[in-house]
Amino acid sequence: MDDSRPIFLQLAEQIENEILSGALPEESQVPSTNEFAAFHRINPATAGKGVNLLVDDGILYKKRGIGMFVTAGARERLLAKRREGFRTEYVGPLLQEARKLGITTDQLTDMIRNEDTQ
Amino acid sequence: MTTIAEATGLSKHFGAVRAVDDVTFALEEDRIHGLLGRNGAGKSTLMQLLTGQEFATSGSVRVFGASPAENASVLRNVCFIKESQRYPDDWKPKHVFRSTPWFFEHWDAEFAEQLIDEFRLPLGRPIKKLSRGQLSSIGVIVGLASRAPLTFFDEPYLGLDAVARQLFYDRLLADYAEHPRTVVLSTHLIDEVSNLLEHVFVIDQGRLLVDSSAEDLRSSATTVVGKANTVDEFVGGREVLHRDALGGLASVTVAGLDDAERRAAAAAGLELAPVSLQQLVVRITGTAQKEFEVSA
Numbered sequence: 313m314d315d316s317r318p319i320f321l322q323l324a325e326q327i328e329n330e331i332l333s334g335a336l337p338e339e340s341q342v343p344s345t346n347e348f349a350a351f352h353r354i355n356p357a358t359a360g361k362g363v364n365l366l367v368d369d370g371i372l373y374k375k376r377g378i379g380m381f382v383t384a385g386a387r388e389r390l391l392a393k394r395r396e397g398f399r400t401e402y403v404g405p406l407l408q409e410a411r412k413l414g415i416t417t418d419q420l421t422d423m424i425r426n427e428d429t430q
Numbered sequence: 431m432t433t434i435a436e437a438t439g440l441s442k443h444f445g446a447v448r449a450v451d452d453v454t455f456a457l458e459e460d461r462i463h464g465l466l467g468r469n470g471a472g473k474s475t476l477m478q479l480l481t482g483q484e485f486a487t488s489g490s491v492r493v494f495g496a497s498p499a500e501n502a503s504v505l506r507n508v509c510f511i512k513e514s515q516r517y518p519d520d521w522k523p524k525h526v527f528r529s530t531p532w533f534f535e536h537w538d539a540e541f542a543e544q545l546i547d548e549f550r551l552p553l554g555r556p557i558k559k560l561s562r563g564q565l566s567s568i569g570v571i572v573g574l575a576s577r578a579p580l581t582f583f584d585e586p587y588l589g590l591d592a593v594a595r596q597l598f599y600d601r602l603l604a605d606y607a608e609h610p611r612t613v614v615l616s617t618h619l620i621d622e623v624s625n626l627l628e629h630v631f632v633i634d635q636g637r638l639l640v641d642s643s644a645e646d647l648r649s650s651a652t653t654v655v656g657k658a659n660t661v662d663e664f665v666g667g668r669e670v671l672h673r674d675a676l677g678g679l680a681s682v683t684v685a686g687l688d689d690a691e692r693r694a695a696a697a698a699g700l701e702l703a704p705v706s707l708q709q710l711v712v713r714i715t716g717t718a719q720k721e722f723e724v725s726a
Contacts, residue, residue: 318645319625346607353599354625355462356607358645405696412699 319354323362328371328390331382338382342372432459434580434612435480440489441636442475449475451636452489457580460610462602464627464644466620466711472636473616474513477582480614481510493580509534509578511569513585517557523568524553534576541605542575548597562589570598574605582614595619599626620708624648630707634715644707651710652692655681656700664698671713683713 330336342363343351349359363380366372371386410420435457442450450472457463465473478484479491482498482505491498498504517526527546531537546553549567557565566587573583587595603626606613617623630647632640640647651671654661658680665682672683683705687695695702705713 318649320645346604349607350600350604352625353603355628355644356603357461357628358625361645400693404693408697 319358320362320365323348323352323354323359324365327362327366328394331371331387332390332394334387336382338384338386340382341378342380342382344379433457434459435491435493437476437480438490438492440476440479440491441487442472442479442484443487448636450479450486453633453636453638454489455631455638455641457612457614458629459612461628462606462613462615462626464620464623464630465614465616465633466618466630466707467633468618468715471633471715473633474584475636476633477510477584477614477616481505481508481582483510506533506535507579508582509573509576509580510582511573511584511586513588515565515569519558521557522554523551523557523560526557526568526572527553530572530576534578536577536579536609538575538577541577542571545571545574545601548601549594563591563594566590567594574598574601577605577609577611580612580614582616584616585618586615587617587619595622599623602626620711621706624707627707632711632714639714640711647710648707650686651683651705651713652687653681653683653703653705654695654700655679655703656698660698660700664695664700671710672716683709 327336327342331338336342345360345363346356348354348363349356352359363372367374367380370383371390372380373383374380407417407420410417415423433456436455438454440450440453441448453476465476467473475484479486480493480498482493482500485499493504494507496504498508523546527542531539549571551564551567551571552560557568560568566589570583570586570590573581573586587598590598599622602613615623615627624644627644630640630642630644631638642650654664656679658675658678661680661682665684668684670682670684674681687702692702
């Protein structure tokens, strides 16, 4: 919780990461807003905002009086969303830095292949 | 949102000193507010006005819809923890915890006991023999266990070590989550509390400079670092909060950037660094200082 983006976005992203990694399986219960707030030492209203973002996106759903759960199919939907963002967030900056250092696209492709086989 | 307390055109002058200068703001129900500013900025005076301990030179204060001065029905719901609370000379901490429940109807004795234990406060030692930190922990415990609907902490942790401060933040957050209430936290340890705050006021030389949600304030500024001419080109006509230069490098703090602008900065080879709440407050109050010197 320390980069310049709003804390609630960082919290939402972190919960998404846990769903992607399988740490929070689909249909499992997620910690309460207050538990998130205490764990990350952030204001409960901020934690609530982050959690509600995922509820609005249909990634989490609320069961009245019981708590919050990961929606079935949430992982697939998150994967699709993240893949879309991968180009602008990772490939673009990678190419930019490569150009700055005079690395050609071919050299870059080789680097990626070599890295992958290690 | 329900307004718990509000100040309208509030001023308090001590002779020629404008300790609080035409301040208008509202405290919303069940929020944690930060009241930030330099020493002598007017934070304590403002809280004294809100708790009826000082009378305003002009303007008005409403707390729970009424004037707080000498008003028992208001003050019963208000807890004000002062930086330098005085106690009767022969008192021990146990006397404090025996008498405070008389003033606060939501007092939780069990919670107080837990906190006394956690802060390792010696109940039977005369208060004048306590260390500065132990004295502060009395205030912190009273402020938390009183569960007053409106609680002010004015620099509550003078002399408290890092462990005790963290304990205070953790207990405040946990208890606030269980028993929501309106809190005003005045401090200059801004980085330590920045993530606890929902709303931020910055006051300098008696004037209210910032009245903003903590989230908006956090994203309101970014520092752009890179080659001086590239930075200046990117910054263009934006409002500059701060500028540092080192040889051909420049580091400029500007108002918030949107995603497209961030990408443009990255494409231009500039580095973007977040500005912490503390840095932002330093920038804001530093600028006001200059303006003041120019106009004075």
